[in-house]
Amino acid sequence: MKYVDEFRAAETAQRYVREIERIVSRSWTIMEICGGQTHAIIKHGIDRLLPQCISLLHGPGCPVCITSAGVIDTAIELARRENVIFCSFGDMVRVPGSTGDLLSAKAAGADLRIVYSPLDSLRIARDNPQREVVFFAIGFETTAPAIAVTVQQAKQAGLRNYSILSALALVPPAIEAILSAGGNTIDGFLAAGHVCTVMGYWEYEPLAAKYRVPVVVTGFEPLDILQGMHMITAQLERGAAEVQNQYSRVVTREGNRPAQQLMNDVFRVVARNWRGIGEIKNSGLVLNNDYQVFDAGHRFGLSHHQVAEDTRCISGLVLQGRKKPPECAMFGTVCTPERPLGATMVSAEGACAAFYRYRPGGGDKSQVTKQEM
Amino acid sequence: MASTDSNPFRSMNGPMEPERILLAHGGGGRLMHQLIDGLFGLTLLDGAYDKKHDGVVVEPGSTRVAFTTDSFVVHPLFFPGGDIGTLAVWGTVNDLAMCGARPQFLSAGFILEEGFEMDLLRRIVHSMRAAADRAGIKIVTGDTKVVDRGKGHGVYINTAGLGIVDRNVQIEPGRIAPGDVIILNGDIGRHGIAVLSAREGLSFAFALESDLAPLAGPVLHMLDSGIDLHCLRDLTRGGLASALVELATTRGLNICIEEQRVPVCAEVRSACEILGFDPLYVANEGRFIAFVSPADAPTALDVLQSYGTGPSVIGSVTDCVSGIVTVRTPLGTKRIVQMFSGEQLPRIC
Numbered sequence: 018m019k020y021v022d023e024f025r026a027a028e029t030a031q032r033y034v035r036e037i038e039r040i041v042s043r044s045w046t047i048m049e050i051c052g053g054q055t056h057a058i059i060k061h062g063i064d065r066l067l068p069q070c071i072s073l074l075h076g077p078g079c080p081v082c083i084t085s086a087g088v089i090d091t092a093i094e095l096a097r098r099e100n101v102i103f104c105s106f107g108d109m110v111r112v113p114g115s116t117g118d119l120l121s122a123k124a125a126g127a128d129l130r131i132v133y134s135p136l137d138s139l140r141i142a143r144d145n146p147q148r149e150v151v152f153f154a155i156g157f158e159t160t161a162p163a164i165a166v167t168v169q170q171a172k173q174a175g176l177r178n179y180s181i182l183s184a185l186a187l188v189p190p191a192i193e194a195i196l197s198a199g200g201n202t203i204d205g206f207l208a209a210g211h212v213c214t215v216m217g218y219w220e221y222e223p224l225a226a227k228y229r230v231p232v233v234v235t236g237f238e239p240l241d242i243l244q245g246m247h248m249i250t251a252q253l254e255r256g257a258a259e260v261q262n263q264y265s266r267v268v269t270r271e272g273n274r275p276a277q278q279l280m281n282d283v284f285r286v287v288a289r290n291w292r293g294i295g296e297i298k299n300s301g302l303v304l305n306n307d308y309q310v311f312d313a314g315h316r317f318g319l320s321h322h323q324v325a326e327d328t329r330c331i332s333g334l335v336l337q338g339r340k341k342p343p344e345c346a347m348f349g350t351v352c353t354p355e356r357p358l359g360a361t362m363v364s365a366e367g368a369c370a371a372f373y374r375y376r377p378g379g380g381d382k383s384q385v386t387k388q389e390m
Numbered sequence: 391m392a393s394t395d396s397n398p399f400r401s402m403n404g405p406m407e408p409e410r411i412l413l414a415h416g417g418g419g420r421l422m423h424q425l426i427d428g429l430f431g432l433t434l435l436d437g438a439y440d441k442k443h444d445g446v447v448v449e450p451g452s453t454r455v456a457f458t459t460d461s462f463v464v465h466p467l468f469f470p471g472g473d474i475g476t477l478a479v480w481g482t483v484n485d486l487a488m489c490g491a492r493p494q495f496l497s498a499g500f501i502l503e504e505g506f507e508m509d510l511l512r513r514i515v516h517s518m519r520a521a522a523d524r525a526g527i528k529i530v531t532g533d534t535k536v537v538d539r540g541k542g543h544g545v546y547i548n549t550a551g552l553g554i555v556d557r558n559v560q561i562e563p564g565r566i567a568p569g570d571v572i573i574l575n576g577d578i579g580r581h582g583i584a585v586l587s588a589r590e591g592l593s594f595a596f597a598l599e600s601d602l603a604p605l606a607g608p609v610l611h612m613l614d615s616g617i618d619l620h621c622l623r624d625l626t627r628g629g630l631a632s633a634l635v636e637l638a639t640t641r642g643l644n645i646c647i648e649e650q651r652v653p654v655c656a657e658v659r660s661a662c663e664i665l666g667f668d669p670l671y672v673a674n675e676g677r678f679i680a681f682v683s684p685a686d687a688p689t690a691l692d693v694l695q696s697y698g699t700g701p702s703v704i705g706s707v708t709d710c711v712s713g714i715v716t717v718r719t720p721l722g723t724k725r726i727v728q729m730f731s732g733e734q735l736p737r738i739c
Contacts, residue, residue, distance in 0.1 A: 060719070
């Protein structure tokens with residue numbers, strides 16, 4: 018398949034691995050931000066190809082994982098209302114809030130619809146003028162423009178039965194929160210190619226300079242990730258802390274300006290509560306005053322839920338790269354995809370789910386032999 | 391806030407048995423197997439028979455009879471490459487075929503929804519007739535029920551099938567042996583993607599048809615060619631991965647497959663990339679895997695090649711007894727294949 022197979026070629030992968038082995042002189046800790054990258058790394062065993070001295074940490078870049086239990090509780094509360102059709106992306110519906118998930122609300126009678134695009138929820142609102150249609154707007158800068166377009170179209174169409182519950186989040190403030198926290202051990206970042214497709218990468222330049230940490234904007238195929246690893250290792254070895262762009266076939270420094278403009282027109286920046294991490298300033302998007310009538314919180318007069326998370330779950334530490342999934346005593350025993358304690362286990366792109374799915378024994382590099390046969 | 395009665399799990403501390411049936415209980419993954427092994431298996435099934443097979447072989451007299459049943463609730467009723475009628479006939483024919491049986495008789499039970507269009511029912515019934523003729527099976531008995539409007543999805547169909555198994559044929563998970571070669575009869579994922587795109591109105595830039603096909607022909611052809619088939623399994627819900635994991639666990643032997651040898655057409659690969667699906671878990675209705683000794687593999691491959699679906703030797707059974715499935719990736723690394731825990735859900739990004 019074009020644009021996929023050429024980025025999964027074994028020989029080229031081995032060349033990158035050999036080149037990384039050649040230049041690396043000490044231990045480095047690298048965090049990939051994006052859940053899609055985490056998934057690709059574990060699925061293709063990229064961490065096992067790399068030299069032992071390079072450790073990978075899996076960052077907070079899965080929008081499903083970082084959506085707070087309080088927002089999910091609110092979503093369930095809305096979905097259970099008699100007159101509401103609640104629309105969600107598929108991977109959000111199994112994520113537990115504090116008392117249940119959207120799929121079980123559906124089993125108990127809620128009208129839950131899985132949509133592939135926010136525009137699908139708009140069509141549902143047009144087709145059901147007597148019902149309230151709520152779209153669960155989760156995601157990062159990648160999905161925000163499509164949601165902005167949807168809300169604009171709802172306004173243009175004069176829809177009065179449509180609203181969104183926003184849990185949209187912004188990536189750079191989360192990176193800064195991780196970098197500025199005490200005990201941070203991260204030497205370099207692979208930034209998420211899809212987020213940068215929209216936003217560009219100029220936002221990372223002050224972060225790289227302030228914290229003296231190299232950033233490489235990286236794609237999602239195995240060879241993208243290996244090339245990104247090579248670029249960042251090369252920077253680390255020569256003591257550089259620059260922002261480089263591995264994913265240049267898609268990403269530019271300035272990003273997609275019309276998409277950014279759309280986001281500015283529709284949203285405003287607020288503090289957001291990240292699951293497992295806590296509140297991060299300026300890291301969330303909600304509808305601005307011009308579009309407030311489409312805000313589900315405003316429309317239904319919802320109060321903000323703050324709920325305690327399961328204390329046995331270490332997903333917050335996993336999301337910050339402080340722990341790896343197999344280091345959790347609950348991993349694979351009490352906590353599995355059927356009964357997840359935290360969202361890193363339930364979302365397919367969550368680090369715990371990726372480990373569980375591809376390495377149910379937990380296997381990190383050192384356990385390869387034991388665990389594979 | 392949601393009250394605890396909406397929580398499908400009793401408590402985060404207690405036993406994690408869902409209190410209500412979830413869609414995932416029918417998804418072909420882990421929850422479904424828990425239900426079958428637990429409640430159904432322990433309460434209903436006679437212990438003398440193998441619940442881990444697509445059908446059962448019984449010997450009421452001097453004849454060995456394969457017996458199986460299946461219910462069909464596919465939505466939409468008509469999809470690219472087939473409809474619920476064809477599926478209801480060939481699905482059961484295929485379960486018989488996986489026992490190595492020559493299909494003989496079929497029952498057809500209909501649950502119809504009040505208001506369902508007679509014209510659509512006619513189309514479905516004619517499809518069933520054509521499918522039965524092509525598979526060489528006779529529909530000999532049936533049942534009809536009508537439920538209130540809104541209580542059904544147009545039409546549900548149950549079929550049960552009987553077939554005759556030759557004396558020398560012994561096809562079952564227990565015969566899978568170390569060193570066995572695993573042959574897949576064609577590319578995977580077509581049915582799941584075709585039905586999904588029809589159901590959800592996904593407009594891909596290609597036309598993809600279900601792989602729906604009767605499998606008794608190729609299986610009997612292999613048997614008639616003298617191949618000793620150790621075990622067969624058709625790949626339906628849960629896809630290739632779930633079939634392999636189920637057999638590896640049941641038999642307690644490891645299976646290793648090569649990802650690059652598993653054929654997946656460009657259309658299915660593209661759709662899976664977009665939706666975040668793994669083709670190994672996507673449903674099929676005309677694909678199966680055969681476990682044969684290495685000596686029989688070339689003949690089996692020759693036979694299957696004559697059906698034009700592009701068969702492939704995808705891996706083998708090792709002598710390691712931990713019962714896991716591993717896949718070697720194109721990069722040369724290995725990963726473990728697990729049974730999926732529920733339905734595959736389309737991802738956000």
